[in-house]
Amino acid sequence: MSCDVLVIVEHNEGRLKNVSSEILSFFGKIATDNGVKVVAFIFGDHISEKLYCDIGKLGIREIVSHVNNELDEQPGLVAGMIADLAKKVKPKLIVMANTVKSRDSAPMIAQKLDIEMFSDILNIDYKKTVINLARLVYGGKAIEKIKLLNQQALITVRPNVLGNDENEAFIPTITKLKTNELPRTQTYLTKAKITKEKVQKPINEADVIIAIGRGLRRVEDLIMVNDLARVVNGVIGSTRPVVDMGFVRRSHQIGQSGRSVSPRLAILLGISGQIQFVAGISKAKTIIAVNKDSKATIFKSADYGIVGDIYSIVPILTRELKKLKLQNR
Amino acid sequence: MKILVLVKEIIDTNSKIVFNKQKKLDESQVKWVVNLYDEYALEEAIRIKEQFGGEVVIYSVGNDRTKDTLNYIMSMGADRAVLIKSELTDAKSVSEILAKQIREKDADFDLILAGWIGIDWNRGQVPGRVSSVLEVPFVNVVIDIDINGKIVTCEKEGESSNEIIDVQLPALITVQRGINEPRYPSVLSIMDNTEKKIEIVDNIDQSTTKKAIIKIEPEKNRKKTYMINESDPELAVKMLMKKMIADKVM
Ligand SMILES: Cc1cc2nc3c(=O)[nH]c(=O)nc-3n(C[C@H](O)[C@H](O)[C@H](O)COP(=O)(O)OP(=O)(O)OC[C@H]3O[C@@H](n4cnc5c(N)ncnc54)[C@H](O)[C@@H]3O)c2cc1C
Numbered sequence: 050m051s052c053d054v055l056v057i058v059e060h061n062e063g064r065l066k067n068v069s070s071e072i073l074s075f076f077g078k079i080a081t082d083n084g085v086k087v088v089a090f091i092f093g094d095h096i097s098e099k100l101y102c103d104i105g106k107l108g109i110r111e112i113v114s115h116v117n118n119e120l121d122e123q124p125g126l127v128a129g130m131i132a133d134l135a136k137k138v139k140p141k142l143i144v145m146a147n148t149v150k151s152r153d154s155a156p157m158i159a160q161k162l163d164i165e166m167f168s169d170i171l172n173i174d175y176k177k178t179v180i181n182l183a184r185l186v187y188g189g190k191a192i193e194k195i196k197l198l199n200q201q202a203l204i205t206v207r208p209n210v211l212g213n214d215e216n217e218a219f220i221p222t223i224t225k226l227k228t229n230e231l232p233r234t235q236t237y238l239t240k241a242k243i244t245k246e247k248v249q250k251p252i253n254e255a256d257v258i259i260a261i262g263r264g265l266r267r268v269e270d271l272i273m274v275n276d277l278a279r280v281v282n283g284v285i286g287s288t289r290p291v292v293d294m295g296f297v298r299r300s301h302q303i304g305q306s307g308r309s310v311s312p313r314l315a316i317l318l319g320i321s322g323q324i325q326f327v328a329g330i331s332k333a334k335t336i337i338a339v340n341k342d343s344k345a346t347i348f349k350s351a352d353y354g355i356v357g358d359i360y361s362i363v364p365i366l367t368r369e370l371k372k373l374k375l376q377n378r
Numbered sequence: 379m380k381i382l383v384l385v386k387e388i389i390d391t392n393s394k395i396v397f398n399k400q401k402k403l404d405e406s407q408v409k410w411v412v413n414l415y416d417e418y419a420l421e422e423a424i425r426i427k428e429q430f431g432g433e434v435v436i437y438s439v440g441n442d443r444t445k446d447t448l449n450y451i452m453s454m455g456a457d458r459a460v461l462i463k464s465e466l467t468d469a470k471s472v473s474e475i476l477a478k479q480i481r482e483k484d485a486d487f488d489l490i491l492a493g494w495i496g497i498d499w500n501r502g503q504v505p506g507r508v509s510s511v512l513e514v515p516f517v518n519v520v521i522d523i524d525i526n527g528k529i530v531t532c533e534k535e536g537e538s539s540n541e542i543i544d545v546q547l548p549a550l551i552t553v554q555r556g557i558n559e560p561r562y563p564s565v566l567s568i569m570d571n572t573e574k575k576i577e578i579v580d581n582i583d584q585s586t587t588k589k590a591i592i593k594i595e596p597e598k599n600r601k602k603t604y605m606i607n608e609s610d611p612e613l614a615v616k617m618l619m620k621k622m623i624a625d626k627v628m
Contacts (some may be wrong), residue, residue, distance in 0.1 A: 156469075157509065159470070159507065163470075164587070187395050192595050235515050239542070337618070350600060351600075352603060353603070353618055362614065373628060
């Protein structure tokens with residue numbers, strides 16, 4: 050068996066992660082349009098017929114699968130397994146999601162295969178002879194353009210950037226992976242998992258983000274923001290000072306020392322627009338900023354800017370968006 | 379305990395990023411600093427040394443200029459540093475250079491600490507690659523470290539849950555903001571240039587990897603902002619909704 054593109058699939062207990070759906074449908078479309086051979090690799094626990102079906106629906110014809118419940122917590126073993134598989138199927142491109150999980154094993158895989166890796170990819174232009182990729186560097190101030198000609202490479206793709214292509218559904222063929230004994234030099238013991246209070250969607254996978262800055266004065270005022278988030282199905286993120294005040298969890302901090310995100314819509318409330326914050330939000334498709342200071346730099350990074358007090362704007366915006374939602378139903 | 383800390387000198391991303399006519403980054407206008415996350419790693423290393431004794435050694439791939447940056451950061455309390463001068467800057471080459479020198483000079487390390495990502499190029503590759511070459515366990519994005527003899531208990535940050543992990547030394551651990559507050563180097567130790575032991579090595583190895591062609595360009599600005607400066611909030615929101623519907627954003 051050989052292929053052009055090997056997609057490493059991520060799932061939560063048998064449910065495809067959004068970012069993996071995006072990657073699979075993107076390459077499913079390329080497979081149909083250009084005859085590129087794409088193989089999806091899925092591993093871990095809770096792998097079912099339904100999961101295979103879901104992958105087939107995205108335009109994928111071939112799946113390699115490996116059921117093993119130890120792997121979820123052992124990036125060292127995952128890396129060995131994926132490197133072995135890549136040596137067998139010889140893909141030009143190995144594609145992973147840019148999630149915490151993949152970022153553990155990806156550099157080890159690339160090193161084992163002796164190839165280059167490019168993380169947090171925002172754009173892929175796949176042609177038979179050349180693959181063009183783009184990512185951001187220098188705190189979002191510059192774009193790095195990468196041209197792959199004939200070499201194998203590994204990439205991790207940012208959630209929310211590839212969209213969801215509609216493809217012809219297939220019933221995929223399933224090959225069970227035969228693994229050799231994996232070397233255990235890079236393993237550790239996971240003793241416990243601390244689940245964070247409420248299982249919120251990771252901020253980098255959110256379709257809509259409501260980001261708050263120091264313009265929000267008290268923790269109780271989060272109720273107002275929550276109401277808005279609920280109406281637009283959004284996830285709440287924030288600037289660093291708001292995390293430091295303990296209003297929002299660190300995993301939901303946006304920016305240079307937090308997460309970089311690419312939601313469809315970002316509503317920024319009471320944020321000044323320092324470069325360290327903007328670095329993380331600049332790839333949102335549409336940005337609305339509300340700030341009472343008409344000279345706030347955040348307006349330079351926004352598509353829509355309202356000069357005003359968030360305490361008067363947000364409740365009205367929530368009400369109007371709710372109305373619109375009901376109308377469109 | 380012998381602790382190695384991987385440190386990268388980076389462009390201060392606060393400085394103006396300017397491209398010259400050849401579309402190359404104008405390096406004369408930028409400030410060079412230590413990668414923020416590497417400072418957390420060094421601070422953690424020094425704290426472990428203060429508690430258990432041992433040695434803290436900085437490893438860095440850079441150039442002549444990097445010496446000044448290392449001098450400064452060493453004043454936080456590192457014992458010595460190894461600076462490997464190299465033209466190669468891709469993650470794979472840098473990792474291989476680091477791993478090779480570590481094997482030659484400090485193969486008896488107990489722990490390697492590093493920042494989980496470099497905020498300049500946003501790659502997050504070198505620590506994982508180094509761990510792979512040295513064949514030691516790799517625990518990524520850690521916010522708490524607790525040493526018990528040859529076992530280190532780490533809290534590893536995840537997306538929806540954190541993990542508590544026991545890893546056996548020798549190991550490579552990367553750290554995340556939140557693990558500590560780095561100390562400021564004391565003025566006295568910054569001024570005192572004589573004592574710092576920075577060993578400078580020239581890398582002579584060539585890269586054999588077939589490399590991608592890479593171009594860096596300034597990021598384009600967003601289209602013009604639609605500004606609403608209206609004292610009546612009801613009206614302001616109405617204007618926003620109307621415009622967004624017209625733009626088909628809603
Ligand atoms: C190395 C480094 C890394 C950093 N990393 C990050 C990072 O990852 N993410 C990050 O966010 N920051 C980061 N920072 C911090 C960053 O520089 C800024 O301090 C921070 O982004 C500012 O947050 P803010 O906009 O919430 O607060 P402020 O700058 O205080 O801005 C508050 C804004 O709210 C407006 N406002 C106040 N009240 C109201 C109201 N009632 N209605 C409307 N508007 C109001 C004000 O006009 C002001 O513009 C980093 C800094 C450094 C040095």
